Amino acid sequence: xxxxxxxxxxxxxxxxxxxxxxxxxxxxxxxxxxxxxxxxxxxxxxxxxxxxxxxxxxxxxxxxxxxxxxxxxxxxxxxxxxxxxxxxxxxxxxxxxxxxxxxxxxxxxxxxxxxxxxxxxxxxxxxxxxxxxxxxxxxxxxxxxxxxxxxxxxxxxxxxxxxxxxxxxxxxxxxxxxxxxxxxxxxxxxxxxxxxxxxxxxxxxxxxxxxxxxxxxxxxxxxxxxxxxxxxxxxxxxxxxxxxxxxxxxxxxxxxxxxxxxxxxxxxxxxxxxxxxxxxxxxxxxxxxxxxxxxxxxxxxxxxxxxxxxxxxxxxxxxxxxxxxxxxxxxxxxxxxxxxxxxxxxxxxxxxxxxxxxxxxxxxxxxxxxx
Numbered sequence: 227x228x229x230x231x232x233x234x235x236x237x238x239x240x241x242x243x244x245x246x247x248x249x250x251x252x253x254x255x256x257x258x259x260x261x262x263x264x265x266x267x268x269x270x271x272x273x274x275x276x277x278x279x280x281x282x283x284x285x286x287x288x289x290x291x292x293x294x295x296x297x298x299x300x301x302x303x304x305x306x307x308x309x310x311x312x313x314x315x316x317x318x319x320x321x322x323x324x325x326x327x328x329x330x331x332x333x334x335x336x337x338x339x340x341x342x343x344x345x346x347x348x349x350x351x352x353x354x355x356x357x358x359x360x361x362x363x364x365x366x367x368x369x370x371x372x373x374x375x376x377x378x379x380x381x382x383x384x385x386x387x388x389x390x391x392x393x394x395x396x397x398x399x400x401x402x403x404x405x406x407x408x409x410x411x412x413x414x415x416x417x418x419x420x421x422x423x424x425x426x427x428x429x430x431x432x433x434x435x436x437x438x439x440x441x442x443x444x445x446x447x448x449x450x451x452x453x454x455x456x457x458x459x460x461x462x463x464x465x466x467x468x469x470x471x472x473x474x475x476x477x478x479x480x481x482x483x484x485x486x487x488x489x490x491x492x493x494x495x496x497x498x499x500x501x502x503x504x505x506x507x508x509x510x511x512x513x514x515x516x517x518x519x520x521x522x523x524x525x526x527x528x529x530x531x532x533x534x535x536x537x538x539x540x541x542x543x544x545x546x547x548x549x550x551x552x553x554x555x556x557x558x559x560x561x562x563x564x565x566x567x568x569x570x571x572x573x574x575x576x577x578x579x580x581x582x583x584x585x586x587x588x589x590x591x592x593x594x595x596x597x
Contacts, residue, residue: 230261241296243289250285251292257281269299273494273567277559286563287536290570334391334413337552341392343545344538349392349423352450352480353531353579357597362537365530370398373447376523376583376596377476379403383444386410386470388436389451393420393429400427408441410434439466445475452481453503457489460506460514468518473586477519481506483528483578499564505577519584522593528578535569 235245244252257280263271275281283289293299345351346366354365355372373395379385381404387396390409399405406428411417412435420431436451446467455463467477484505490496491503515521542549542565546558553561571577583593 228258228261230265231258234261234264237298238293241292241298243292248284250288251283253281253283253289255281268493270493270497273498273563276563277498277556279559286566287569287573290567291573292570294571294574294576334411335415338392338415338419339552340542340549343549344542348394348398349419350394351391353527354534354537355527356530356533357527362534362541365534365537366394367398370395371402372596373449373478373480373581374399374403376581377445377447377478379405379445381405384408386439386441386443386446388439388446388448388467389454390416390420390431391449392416393424393431395447395449396420396429396431397424397427400424400429408432408443410436410439436466437462439470441470442472443470443475444472446471446477447480448478449480450482452479453491453505454500456502456504457506457510460510464514464518467584468586471586475585476522477584479511479580479582479584481511481580481582482531483508483511483526483580485576485578495564498560508580511582515584519586520588521582522585522589523581523583523595525581525595525597526578527581528572528575531572531577531579532569535565535572539565539569 238245238253242251245255246252257275257278260275260280263275263280265271267274276286341349341351346354346362348363348366348370350366350370353369354362355369356365357368359365359368379399383403383405385396385399385405385407387407387409390396390407390411393409396407396409399407408430409420409424410432411420412433414433417431417433424431436455448467452463471477482505484507487507487510489504491500491505496503512521539562542561550558568577572579585593
């Protein structure tokens with residue numbers, strides 16, 4: 227047995243994972259070069275090897291849950307891939323205005339057919355709120371309503387939706403609450419479908435970088451977009467929100483969160499799924515909002531993202547016979563790895579989902595939390 231395999235097996239043993247076992251968390255190795263690849267490139271090597279068919283897990287989400295719960299990722303955290311990723315983030319602003327549309331082109335423009343097959347009927351590409359719900363459609367509608375209730379949305383309010391996706395929140399807020407909405411996105415495909423989905427409603431969809439927003443709004447929401455902003459731009463992002471928000475309004479920030487401050491995301495996720503993506507910490511958000519916003523409420527329902535991602539994977543997997551006419555088998559393994567590894571990470575509580583309600587000057591008498 228090679229020393230590399232012995233090292234990896236010893237790590238997996240700490241997480242109760244066996245190579246060649248039959249339990250959900252166990253894996254099968256098809257290429258012995260896997261061990262050296264993981265030691266050298268860490269999570270990037272693990273994900274790329276999965277895409278290449280070098281290994282399989284009986285249940286990928288369970289395997290990742292076990293790995294992260296045992297903190298095995300820390301044992302191979304410092305490697306060539308992670309060092310290069312950190313160095314690049316330190317030296318360059320990977321989310322500058324000039325690069326603002328890269329994630330739109332590489333991720334959100336993959337194809338509306340993919341997202342229509344994977345998501346709920348409203349096409350909400352953020353965590354659902356599963357309290358008292360039984361399906362993905364119900365959970366996403368509950369989340370949209372939760373956002374509206376948290377900001378006290380009422381008829382006639384004008385809302386800015388930063389990172390509006392396919393217009394799901396804008397349409398819900400207009401139809402259910404009588405609001406008017408300006409939605410901005412960096413994805414051409416999202417903008418085109420959002421305009422079609424929201425036709426006839428008081429909704430304007432702009433293909434625009436958030437830094438170019440100038441209007442004033444009663445409230446602002448941003449659902450699942452802050453992960454693309456980047457540490458170097460956090461202060462600018464909140465300055466824009468402060469500039470655009472009327473004094474008595476709320477800014478609801480819905481974002482994935484991490485337990486410690488970092489400059490980069492996971493190297494595999496950054497390379498294949500969300501270029502330039504970074505998950506913020508509470509400390510980073512707190513520093514960026516100093517003298518701009520007051521935190522009225524912080525709600526963590528990260529465990530609900532596990533359920534959401536598993537539902538997305540079931541939808542994607544069921545639609546694959548039709549989708550494979552356009553996307554190849556390597557894409558299937560990549561997308562499966564993305565959805566199920568993220569589900570495992572949320573299940574391990576390694577990453578969180580925060581909804582943060584912010585005001586400019588504080589609510590007289592205090593804010594009443596909405597759940």
